[in-house]
Amino acid sequence: MTGGVLNGAYERFYGTGPEWGEDQLTNHGPMAAEVLVRRGHEDAVGRWVDGYIRRLDELPSATGEITGESWAAALGDGRRLADWGVYFSRQLTEHPWRQVLATWWPRLLPGIVAGTTHGVIRTGHVVRALLAGAESEPALGELAHALAFWAARAQPPPAAGAPAGERDPAAALAALPRIPDQQGRVADRFGQLAGLAAWPASVASLRPPASGDEVLTRLAGLVDAAALRYLTHGHGQPVLLVHTATAPNAVLHTLPALPRELWGPSLAAIWATTAAIFSAYAPASGAPRSALPVPPGGPDAAAEVLGRAVAHGDEHVIKFTDTAAEVYTRTGQPDALAAALRVGSLIPAGN
Numbered sequence: 001m002t003g004g005v006l007n008g009a010y011e012r013f014y015g016t017g018p019e020w021g022e023d024q025l026t027n028h029g030p031m032a033a034e035v036l037v038r039r040g041h042e043d044a045v046g047r048w049v050d051g052y053i054r055r056l057d058e059l060p061s062a063t064g065e066i067t068g069e070s071w072a073a074a075l076g077d078g079r080r081l082a083d084w085g086v087y088f089s090r091q092l093t094e095h096p097w098r099q100v101l102a103t104w105w106p107r108l109l110p111g112i113v114a115g116t117t118h119g120v121i122r123t124g125h126v127v128r129a130l131l132a133g134a135e136s137e138p139a140l141g142e143l144a145h146a147l148a149f150w151a152a153r154a155q156p157p158p159a160a161g162a163p164a165g166e167r168d169p170a171a172a173l174a175a176l177p178r179i180p181d182q183q184g185r186v187a188d189r190f191g192q193l194a195g196l197a198a199w200p201a202s203v204a205s206l207r208p209p210a211s212g213d214e215v216l217t218r219l220a221g222l223v224d225a226a227a228l229r230y231l232t233h234g235h236g237q238p239v240l241l242v243h244t245a246t247a248p249n250a251v252l253h254t255l256p257a258l259p260r261e262l263w264g265p266s267l268a269a270i271w272a273t274t275a276a277i278f279s280a281y282a283p284a285s286g287a288p289r290s291a292l293p294v295p296p297g298g299p300d301a302a303a304e305v306l307g308r309a310v311a312h313g314d315e316h317v318i319k320f321t322d323t324a325a326e327v328y329t330r331t332g333q334p335d336a337l338a339a340a341l342r343v344g345s346l347i348p349a350g351n
Contacts, residue, residue: 003133006129013033013049014145016056033048035319038132039322075154101147101257119150120270122150125146127254166207174229178280179280203271216252226274227339228333230244232287233283238316245320247270295335295340
């Protein structure tokens with residue numbers, strides 16, 4: 001990890017808000033910069049940030065103080081974004097970052113849908129950098145902003161059964177029902193899940209882990225299944241369905257920084273969230289094979305696809321391709337790289 005380049009990006013994004021525009025779109029800048037640096041594209045960071053940062057809004061001003069006694073009342077209050085940032089900056093100054101993360105992860109986990117999972121994804125990216133040795137004032141500032149965004153936008157996933165079945169992640173994902181009207185905003189779509197008789201049982205059909213190591217295996221399997229499923233179903237909503245893979249991957253890479261007793265609840269929470277997004281946005285039928293891209297072959301296939309994502313420039317394409325390349329490395333399945341090419345064809349080029 002090239003700390004100087006990443007720290008420079010974190011510093012540039014520090015004064016920007018976590019959302020921008022009238023539609024409150026998520027600021028992906030720090031997350032994409034972390035991917036570019038980790039994947040060896042440091043030379044592209046400055047140009048990419050120059051193009052991306054112009055669209056962002058400034059960080060809002062603080063409105064009051066959050067304390068150890070008042071934090072619960074401020075959870076999910078988007079008006080207090082800046083207040084949460086001040087709070088977490090202070091916590092990370094006074095305590096080691098792993099301690100702050102371990103304290104706040106179980107408090108934030110019930111609201112994991114925050115920012116359509118961008119709260120946990122942004123946290124996962126900076127934790128990955130910290131675990132790789134990029135501990136610095138800018139990185140801790142980015143962690144404060146990530147946790148603040150999660151806290152201010154905290155929102156629970158739709159109620160569902162905890163994993164208690166026999167299905168592996170791919171089978172459980174394939175068995176999920178779809179909401180009757182796949183239109184409208186996230187809240188409108190998620191609101192339909194309570195009326196689906198098959199919804200609780202389908203979520204509960206995932207096989208529960210028997211140990212901490214199995215949590216990692218199950219989460220990796222979920223990331224694999226979601227990335228591969230994007231190849232055939234991503235056209236249902238190209239941007240939202242990216243997060244069925246990138247959100248569980250963020251959790252997967254954060255778990256090593258957390259106490260093991262938090263691993264099982266983390267799997268249950270992100271699985272319910274992933275399932276909800278899939279049921280709300282994925283079409284019932286996949287695209288025909290003839291309409292899907294053919295990935296490159298050879299030992300440099302993953303690097304080639306990552307290079308195409310960097311050239312494409314869209315933040316979702318960069319982040320999904322990072323996850324898909326990891327799936328390819330873990331499984332050897334070329335369809336993971338095909339999914340990365342698919343996302344680049346479905347989402348317009350950025351920057």
